[in-house]
Amino acid sequence: MxxxxxxxxxxxxxxxxxxxxxxxxxxxxxxxxxxxxxxxxxxxxxxxxxxxxxAPAAPTATSASAPAAAAPKADNLITIKSPMIGTFYRKSSPDKPNFIEVGDEVSPGKTVCIIEAMKLFNEIESEVSGKIVKVLVDDASPVEYDQPLFLVEPA
Incomplete structure (x- = not known):
């Protein structure tokens, strides 16, 4: 195999x-x-x-620890996916704050993370407006092409 x-x-x-x-x-x-x-x-x-x-994390909108109020909204969540294979970083350097946190508002063009591919650091920008509901990938983790990174509740 x-x-x-x-x-x-x-x-x-x-x-x-x-x-x-x-x-x-x-x-x-x-x-x-x-x-x-x-x-x-x-x-x-x-x-x-x-x-x-x-393996790639299964995209889930809610988990057992999520509040019951979030469950009905799961159908209208938008997923920000990885446009490339590489290593996912939530901040530009170890001493800097994360680009975004759960609850933050994003708009098109706002940097949400960095993906390092072949020693190049690529800023990944949001293409949607809304509020970050969940971060699906741990910092410094490898990601695949089209892997879900964030769940966004549209504005």
Whole structure:
């Protein structure tokens, strides 16, 4: 099983209600377990060590800890997605404040984060107006193309 097949499998599990799947082929074994907000992938080969790779977080508008009032509004939330593969940063440098926090208002053109790709730091700007409801990615985490980064309640 190659990397692309594993990525496709993760996407399928992400969109389904399957809690866990295990696949074994000769000396290769993969187990994918779905949690509340993420999927954990563990890949092992017979003589090789165990590798753990974080998978893209499942886009969810509400969680068990979210207030009940937020649940009805989940249908009209807008997702700001990553336009590239790279490393996600919420601030321009370690000693600076985050570009945005939950509850902040954003408008088109406002910088919401930075994605580092091939040693280039790309400012990601909002294309929508509204209020940040949820940050879906941890600071300094790798992100994939089109991965949800923020949930925005439109203004």
């Amino acid at each position: 190659d990397f692309k097949q594993i990525q496709e499998l993760i996407k399928i599990i992400n969109k389904s209600n399957i809690g866990e799947i295990s696949i074994e082929e000769k000396e290769f074994k993969i187990t994918i377990k779905q949690k509340e907000d993420n999927i954990q992938t563990v890949v092992t080969a017979a003589p090789a060590p165990v590798y753990a790779a974080p």
